[in-house]
Amino acid sequence: MRARNYFVGAAFAVLAGSMGHSALAQDIKIGEINSYSLLPSFTEPYRKGWQLAVEEINAAGGINGKKLVVISKDDGGKPADAQTAANELVSSEGVAMLTGTFLSNIGLAVSDFANQKKVFFLAAEPLTDAVTWSKGNKYTFRLRPSNYMQAAMLVEAASKLPAKRWATIAPNYEYGQSAVAVFKKLMSEKRPDIQWVDEQWPPQGKIDAGPVVQAVAQANPEAILNVTFGPDLVKLVREGNTRGLFKGREVVSFLTGEPEYLDPLKDETPEGWIVTGYPWYSIKTPEHDAFLKAYQAKYNDYPRLGSIVGYQTIKAAAAILAKAGSTDTDKMIAAAEGISMPSPFGEITFRKIDHQSTLGAFVGKTAQKDGKGVMVDATYKKGSDYLPGDAEVEKLRPKD
Amino acid sequence: MSVAPPLLAVEGLTKSYGGIHAVRGVSFSLRAGEILALIGPNGAGKSTCFDMLNGQNRPDTGHVRLLGEETTGKKPRDIWRMGVGRTFQITATFATMTVRENVQVALISHGKQLFNLWGSAPNVDRGEAARLLELVGMGGYADRPCGELAYGDLKRLELAVALANEPKLLLMDEPTAGMAPRERVELMRLTAQIAREKSIGVLFTEHDMDVVFEHADRIIVLNRGTLIAEGSPAEVRGNPQVQAIYLGEGLLYDAGHREGASA
């Protein structure tokens, strides 16, 4: 029987290798990877975002006269599959650089791949600090504000609250753990008088919200830090509302102001949570207006944060390619280090020291308006203001 | 002069399930080369008795000794290693393997080759397997898949398998059940012949009284878990108690061949 096996295998392998997207040799190709099938609620707007960017770039004459082509792959939420995709994009499609990824572990896997194969990688979304710090490398850059930055933004507001007894609820994996750890550390630095009275670690995607809410209420905290998102957040909010957990308590919450997570809550949106997010409806800057108009015109839909990330990822990639004037990896790295560019949120810079962009986030409070969740009193926090000093970063990051 | 211990000595075997005695104080013995039939009506405790002899089931009290060595509490596989072959009321064979392979498995086990990972099993003891199959008249079936065999052939295969470890004792639970009358006689003749040639003791249960009276050297009769009669075929046939049981059930020539599960 084995006879046939290897024939089939070879046939498939050859087939897989020869399948490619038609792109002309003079085009500049970018390889993009994301968890499209696992996390469609985030990645669909993200895809729309980068597609808009590609359209705009090519309409404006491409990159130094060459047409930009983005080849996109699904990773199914698995690091191993992401590497297969990365390999295909690099070896088979011959892309100039890799971009994308959502989950932290996938971001790290692709970043390690990039380091090994000496490929430029612009991480769009993964939040873990490790991408630019403890496991940072020469080839990897990141767009989105990291866990640390978002925590620092929230701490700034949270430390002004009178609350002294705090409880935390976070999904039981690296993102949740490090978000809580950084928040606790920064918070305790500013407010040594704070007590941490309870912590809950529901498994990601499987929160049993009733018991969790009840347990937190029993500890009787004055304030709660929440790191859950997506369906877990919905369950937590619903149980919390019904059981009165949030009544008379301050809540500080990561990411909850992003339309992806806020919109599903509708008339159950809790009021007054301090959150990071993206209030697209109240940002009144020319850069954002232009983006919003173009996005709405193309899709007849409003943007989510994913749209911004997708859009800016490709815009940043194009800016780096244009500045480098080449698809040579070292030249792209040289071009990317310290590059500044416009974004819907204003000008951003990719720092030379740790390859983190200074894209910021909005911090505001949740509120209900016509039965929908919105962010009010939102202010934009520049990423550069929430990163530690250079000396500290040097210590965090291994030498290239 | 010390008397050599009998091949099989059973003493005061008792087993009860939830307060109901399935077997009560059964004692008997068996000499090498002797063919002993264990009979009794449905539910008499024959199968329970059998299961205790080869370790499938542990008696509450009593002893089973094989050539003087205690087997009570031992596992079936250990009792097999002491030289006890067994066939089952409902045949148990390896359905996806060929007839030869079935015998080879037993030979492999007998030769303590079970954990040999690299040898070539198809070549293990081919000659011996062929001889055993020939012995039970299955020589032409060696390459047939076991799952395709007729029931009578399966019974014969089981006999070949049971003979693979050169047993001193054969335990045969209804060896001819499910077979055509002519086949029954043939199989039992064959068994008796092998037993006498090799001096193997045979203990069997049977519903077919023709088979019993023709082949058994001695017969023991169980009823409601106790031994009620023992002796030569003629003695047992003449025993009024035995007659009463069988006539009472109208089953002296029982056509049914399956005992209730509780037996």
Added chain:
Amino acid sequence: MAFYVVQFLTGLASAASLFLVASGLSIIFGVTRIVNFAHGAFYMIGAYIAFTLTERFSGAFGFWGGVVVAALAVALIGVLVEMVLLRRIYHAPELFQLLGTFGLTLMVEDLVVLIWGPDDLVGRRAPGFKGAVDFFGQNIPSYDLFLIALGPIVLGILWLLFQRTRWGVLVRAATQDRDMVAALGVNQKWLFTSVFAVGVFLAALGGALQIPRDAVHHAMDLRIIVEVFVVVVIGGLGSIVGAFVAAVLVSELNAFGILIFPKISIILVFLVMAVVLIVRPWGLFGKPEAAARKTPGLTVNPWRPLTSNERLAALAALVVAAILPLFAGNYALTVGSEIAIFVIFAVSLHFLMSVGGLASFGHAAYFGLGAYGVAFLAKMAGLPMIVCLLLGPLLGCMGAAVFGFFAVQLSGVYFAMLTLAFAQIVWSIAFQWVSVTGGDNGILGVWPASWAASPSHFYWLALGVAALVTIALRVMVFSPFGYALRATRDSLLRSEAVGINAKRIQWTAFVIAGTTAGIGGALFAYLKGSVFPDNLGISLSVDALVMVLLGGVETVSGGVIGAIVYKALNIWLVSQTDLSKLVLGGFIVLIVVVFPKGIVGMLEVLAQRRRKSSPPGSSLLAKPIESAE
């Protein structure tokens, strides 16, 4: 005190929905012996349809009517699935139905996104149950009280249905002895269909009732299916009361466990299941499975070693595979390496499943342990690649030795579930023990040494190891040990009666399979340059099962073909389309219906037919078929 009462009630409310879904699964398994992987999918569709209906029709009638209509509609879908798909495969080898329902699940996950969109949907609250009830200063949601009452009510209705109706009597009889019911002249087809419909109805009802508490989204199915399996197994397969007790047990342990160990919920159910299965192998309320009546469909086609010609053909195929680097690009070679590694993984499980008759649902544990073994040796001890490759799989070997010892004490579905529990325990250790394993961020930088770094060299390495492993396992199939292992699979009774210590044989097979999987994992770590908890996760275990079943569980080396086809197709589809799950699921369902014996099994049947028809009038006695060695 009030707090503990409320926590207890909260646990009961969580138990209710778990019970609904679990009872459906349990009934279906009890009667049809189908391990219905799609049960979670039905739960999810129930929630989606209920969402649509309750959004459209307002008011109390709209809501409750919507919930019930949704469950009925899904039950109808269930009937359709049973009639069109499952009826064709009841007589396929055990677990083949698992493959079919797994394919369905994949399809449904993509379909709901296509139909309802990618966003998480939050439905209405239940009319009349929106608020909370004050209990000594603690709030209990009134909907929780509704669920708490619903659980026992459904239990009662099911009990009446089973005790007081003819249908129920038949279902109970079939649960105990399927063949007997068939012998009674009952129309088995419709009995199965109706049981499936009831089971699916319960699942969908469980899903629909989540509307007021949960968000409806496309991953709901996986979130619940594993947990439900666990509940059913803890309770005892086929036992409704058992499912109820187990659901309460698990939910209460979770509710109180998080007060002491907040991180426990990630692993709790599996710990409970492992303990229950070790102490009570048939679950709390289960009965021992009726002794070894072989599943219909098991082949009567004895295995044989390859003939000389076939060996030459296999060698030729290997040579063809080996010259691939001369004309294929780097990507194709890397894919080739990955496929070769999955061949190793699949044949290791295939050895356990098809030779040993032990279907492990947690085989990825040993694959992943091998990978982690390599990562520890390479990153912490800094050992060279060749040493890591040799020693890394030992971690898989040790894991298999420890877990296998307990697992082989069980058989059938219970064996499968205990292996699953062990795999989840290993997974959660890898996931939680961040300081050693790096948690979900894994261990990075495990790249091959320079001699194996180029794609072609690594491909040759992987291909060579895969060929060696396949040959070695094949030799073992036809070794005395292989015969003994097959003997324990075919008849435990007979093998014990010919002196075989079945448990030791099976344990040895488990260790061999685990070590082999570990070899695959070790190579995988170097292929990817990293290890993640995914490498020991459920989905990888399921992949392995699918590969084996796809190839044909009754064949000697079907795992090889299964791995190549499934992995190649998977990589290709993921690369080509975002709807890879839909296409792959459809493909699997198609295979299940068209090739119920798997791909290789089908080829064998065809070859056999040709052989039988070509020499007309030849003796029925097959010619000697072993090759001369």
